[in-house]
Amino acid sequence: MKYKQINNSLFIKNRENLKHLLTPQSVAIFHSNDEFPRSGDQNFLFKQNPDLFYLTGIDQEQSILLLFPDCPNPLYKEVLFLRQTNDYIKVWEGHKYTKEQAQQTSGITNIYWLEDFDNILHSIIHYADHIFLNTNENDRYAHTVPYRDIRLITELKNKYPLHKYERVAPLMRQLRAIKSDVEVSLTQKACDITKDAFNRVLRFMKPGVMEYEIEAEIIHEFIKQAATGHGYNPIIASGNNANILHYTDNNQQCNDGDLILLDFGAEYANYNADMTRTIPVNGKFTPRQRDVYNSVLHVLNESKKLMVAGAIWNTYHEQVGEIMTEQLIKLKLISPTDVKNQNPSYPAYKKYFMHGTSHHLGIDVHDFAGRYTPFAEGNILTCEPGIYIPEEGFAVRLENDILITKDGNYDLMDNIPIIAEEIEEIMNA
CATH class of the missing domain: 3.90.230.10 (Creatinase/methionine aminopeptidase superfamily)
Incomplete structure (x- = not known):
């Protein structure tokens, strides 16, 4: 990104505000936006999901935020999952967040690589009663493409059909309208x-x-x-x-x-x-x-x-x-x-x-x-x-x-x- 790093107190406060609105024993999951193909071998410039950015300051594709304020394991009350870089990505795409940089940007202590998401989620989700999932509920938007959040709904309901699924968008609508x-x-x-x-x-x-x-x-x-x-x-x-x-x-x-x-x-x-x-x-x-x-x-x-x-x-x-x-x-x-x-x-x-x-x-x-x-x-x-x-x-x-x-x-x-x-x-x- 071109802009100067934002003080992570903004994102810490935003997460705290959301946690106060969640039902007890709830997990909330936020995904980054999809990457969309522009041509045979190119994508459109990536634009972060606004809710994920609002809560983390992370401006990178393939990122996930998991919030479980009442999680019995303190390691997983607040977790950020990132795409792990490698030598190929370093050469062809350049910089990706390190765990330390992600901690500094978001204020989140527990950072894991994306490959750990399924195992960590599965280890804690049975201790939650409610699963809050995000979708685009802007009333100017007409849903035609099954984007990442929509795909996650289907996936989780197949895996965990007896949980109570909730919409987190009404909570985000309440929070995002009031600017700090x-x-x-x-x-x-x-x-x-x-x-x-x-x-x-x-x-x-x-x-x-x-x-x-x-x-x-x-x-x-x-x-x-x-x-x-x-x-x-x-x-x-x-x-x-x-x-x-x-x-x-x-x-x-x-x-x-x-x-x-x-x-x-x-x-x-x-x-x-x-x-x-x-x-x-x-x-x-x-x-x-x-x-x-x-x-x-x-x-x-x-x-x-x-x-x-x-x-x-x-x-x-x-x-x-x-x-x-x-x-x-x-x-x-x-x-x-x-x-x-x-x-x-x-x-x-x-x-x-x-x-x-x-x-x-x-x-x-x-x-x-x-x-x-x-x-x-x-x-x-x-x-x-x-x-x-x-x-x-x-x-x-x-x-x-x-x-x-x-x-x-x-x-x-x-x-x-x-x-x-x-x-x-x-x-x-």
């Missing part, structure tokens, strides 16, 4: 790297450049600052491309007079930033572009005020919809009559602002959290209103990352240029 100070600092680092990449783009942008050239400027800054890379596929959408919500072709020329929507964020130490800005290709907003831009910025600023502990998801989004409705009427995109006659299940504003305003952010860009759980202190959420006008050939979306605290909320991207005049000043300096 260390997690906030790592997210802030990702945001700061994203800021520098955006400032680089502002100085680089001019008519005639290609969208992929902008993408190259961004990744240059990310890697230069030890980010892993993009937290998600970047959207570099000029002109009418911005009206495609998940546009990632990034292969068109940026034309004089157009706006370009930039949605990107750095990943640092597995924590992510998620930012959107919309800027004029030639460094100057037209009057109409500026009006729409300022309306979106107004919705962003007003929405941020609603992001407080205790706020309810649906109520929050309804309130944002009311703010957006006012701005769309002001821009003459919808009329009061449209609002009066609107379908309550699909309000008039949805024609120009069709997606949600916020999602949780963390180890996953769309982080694991309860969609129906009120906002809480320690949540980090995006705030990303937009107005999409295909008939006028442009769209504006703005997005910052917001931390909710006991004293209100704190904008982790408050130092990234967003005022129209400030953007024009930087671009024309």
Whole structure:
């Protein structure tokens, strides 16, 4: 990994928090993600399972965490299993954790090689009543591939059919939504790297450049600052491309007079930033572009005020919809009559602002959290209103990352240029 080692107190505390939520006499098992083939002899870059990383800090394939707080053998209350290196792996793949390095990274004392997992598990599992297993329960995920966690369920139920099997994902959803100070600092680092990449783009942008050239400027800054890379596929959408919500072709020329929507964020130490800005290709907003831009910025600023502990998801989004409705009427995109006659299940504003305003952010860009759980202190959420006008050939979306605290909320991207005049000043300096 490129990032600096994280103090293992984070992972020790995370494990302790989980142990307090486990049913007595329970074993919990977490696997690293699978390695996925990219071609005949290559894999895609490995991305660690977020729950395993959250609990151990281990950023390596073929790793397993076993937690059994009530285990009668103290050696196996907390065990980490790793892939053992050899001369072949050293030559072809390079560094793998030693036991000592894994202890230092995770704070786990008992480290074994992967080949010992089955024997150790079998020696203790009959002293447990419950087996907590992990699966991907992010409600944005649709299960189609039998990944490692799914395969383990089948395997263990065949071997140990009379145990009580439990889902650990609801416990992780409860824990991961509340960010510790260390997690906030790592997210802030990702945001700061994203800021520098955006400032680089502002100085680089001019008519005639290609969208992929902008993408190259961004990744240059990310890697230069030890980010892993993009937290998600970047959207570099000029002109009418911005009206495609998940546009990632990034292969068109940026034309004089157009706006370009930039949605990107750095990943640092597995924590992510998620930012959107919309800027004029030639460094100057037209009057109409500026009006729409300022309306979106107004919705962003007003929405941020609603992001407080205790706020309810649906109520929050309804309130944002009311703010957006006012701005769309002001821009003459919808009329009061449209609002009066609107379908309550699909309000008039949805024609120009069709997606949600916020999602949780963390180890996953769309982080694991309860969609129906009120906002809480320690949540980090995006705030990303937009107005999409295909008939006028442009769209504006703005997005910052917001931390909710006991004293209100704190904008982790408050130092990234967003005022129209400030953007024009930087671009024309």
